[in-house]
Amino acid sequence: MIPYGHQDINDEDIDAVVEVLRSDRITQGQAVENFENCLCELTGAQFAVSTNSATSALHLACMALGVDAGSLVWTSANTYVASANCARLCGADVDFIDIDPKTGNLSVAALEQKLASANRIPDVVIPVHFAGQPCDMKAIGTLAQQYGFRVIEDASHALGAAHESVPVGACQYSDIAVFSFHPVKIATTGEGGALLCNDAELARKSVSLRSHGVTRDASLMTGIDSGSWVYEQLALGCNYRLTDIQAALGCSQLKRLDVFVSRRREIAARYAQAFDRAGIRYLAAGVQSSVHLFVIRVDAEYRKVIFDQLVEQGVGVNVHYIPVYWQPYYRQLGFVRGQCPESEHYYAEAISLPVYPALTDQQQDFVIEQVTRAVGSV
Numbered sequence: 170m171i172p173y174g175h176q177d178i179n180d181e182d183i184d185a186v187v188e189v190l191r192s193d194r195i196t197q198g199q200a201v202e203n204f205e206n207c208l209c210e211l212t213g214a215q216f217a218v219s220t221n222s223a224t225s226a227l228h229l230a231c232m233a234l235g236v237d238a239g240s241l242v243w244t245s246a247n248t249y250v251a252s253a254n255c256a257r258l259c260g261a262d263v264d265f266i267d268i269d270p271k272t273g274n275l276s277v278a279a280l281e282q283k284l285a286s287a288n289r290i291p292d293v294v295i296p297v298h299f300a301g302q303p304c305d306m307k308a309i310g311t312l313a314q315q316y317g318f319r320v321i322e323d324a325s326h327a328l329g330a331a332h333e334s335v336p337v338g339a340c341q342y343s344d345i346a347v348f349s350f351h352p353v354k355i356a357t358t359g360e361g362g363a364l365l366c367n368d369a370e371l372a373r374k375s376v377s378l379r380s381h382g383v384t385r386d387a388s389l390m391t392g393i394d395s396g397s398w399v400y401e402q403l404a405l406g407c408n409y410r411l412t413d414i415q416a417a418l419g420c421s422q423l424k425r426l427d428v429f430v431s432r433r434r435e436i437a438a439r440y441a442q443a444f445d446r447a448g449i450r451y452l453a454a455g456v457q458s459s460v461h462l463f464v465i466r467v468d469a470e471y472r473k474v475i476f477d478q479l480v481e482q483g484v485g486v487n488v489h490y491i492p493v494y495w496q497p498y499y500r501q502l503g504f505v506r507g508q509c510p511e512s513e514h515y516y517a518e519a520i521s522l523p524v525y526p527a528l529t530d531q532q533q534d535f536v537i538e539q540v541t542r543a544v545g546s547v
């Protein structure tokens with residue numbers, strides 16, 4: 170089976186992990202700091218806080234921005250459940266914005282319309298750079314200033330992408346950006362994530378909340394006792410730390426980020442060329458996309474048949490995403506079908522094809538052949 174996504178691990182990655190395993194500290198050592206510095210260098214952000222997943226980073230981001238039971242958070246309907254769950258974990262209300270069918274990203278026009286007619290303005294909006302194609306952050310940032318909400322970019326798909334030549338993660342028009350290092354994403358730490366920001370206070374809060382809200386910094390402590398062993402818990406936090414084993418893998422992976430992304434773009438261009446010829450619709454990747462996903466669109470009534478036929482032929486396709494508010498958990502909160510028609514229409518037609526650096530031209534040609542055959546057979 171050719172999977173839709175796969176990690177790329179080489180001997181250097183393995184050596185980097187082994188080196189940490191043979192060292193004194195396998196967590197809370199130097200590798201985590203190196204990894205965070207590397208993320209700052211790559212994106213131009215001032216602060217990076219690594220975590221054990223993007224889900225944790227999204228939760229930390231919400232907590233650091235003060236999202237709580239009185240808050241309202243909006244996100245895209247076309248995303249993984251984690252983009253909305255982070256707000257629910259803080260007790261906040263959530264709502265969903267429809268997408269621009271050309272990109273699969275949150276529609277700025279829909280956001281603008283929803284803001285103009287809302288009787289409650291969100292505290293935070295979480296745009297998602299779907300498939301690695303950056304949202305129009307400048308426009309979203311302008312609305313954020315106008316209406317006074319904060320912005321967390323869910324950039325789980327978009328490590329290595331750029332918008333108008335500014336790397337995603339620079340947080341030029343947002344408060345925080347979050348990356349995922351799950352194996353199917355652009356670079357991996359096994360499980361892992363990070364949040365990036367340019368605000369020292371947000372970074373400090375995130376670091377504290379990543380480690381139980383506990384500090385050993387004397388200047389922050391209230392003096393519950395004296396002694397060099399004393400730590401104080403100042404806020405309610407979690408243990409969301411990345412290990413040094415994972416961070417060493419991440420550092421080693423980031424050295425090949427350019428190679429990973431350019432190979433993904435190459436694969437997208439080959440798909441585009443073949444499907445243009447075959448008259449198969451697809452979600453076009455912009456030149457600065459990180460191409461986390463390559464999505465074709467087929468007639469909704471045949472999507473299931475085509476999907477099953479591809480799997481039968483050994484093409485490990487997938488679907489991104491079921492509108493989040495269709496999930497039983499969100500239905501139980503009162504969301505109903507029909508709220509975001511573009512997202513629903515898009516979902517009904519979408520199939521994600523294999524795209525990852527190690528996919529060979531031969532394998533891709535096989536995928537193209539199978540897709541063309543399956544689409545032609547209905």
Ligand SMILES: *Cc1c(COP(=O)(O)O)cnc(C)c1O
Pocket residue numbers: 222223224225248249251252297323325326348349350351360361362
């Ligand atoms: C993968 C993903 C997440 C969650 O990432 P983890 O690192 O697995 O927690 C969140 N949002 C989006 C859009 C994702 O694709």
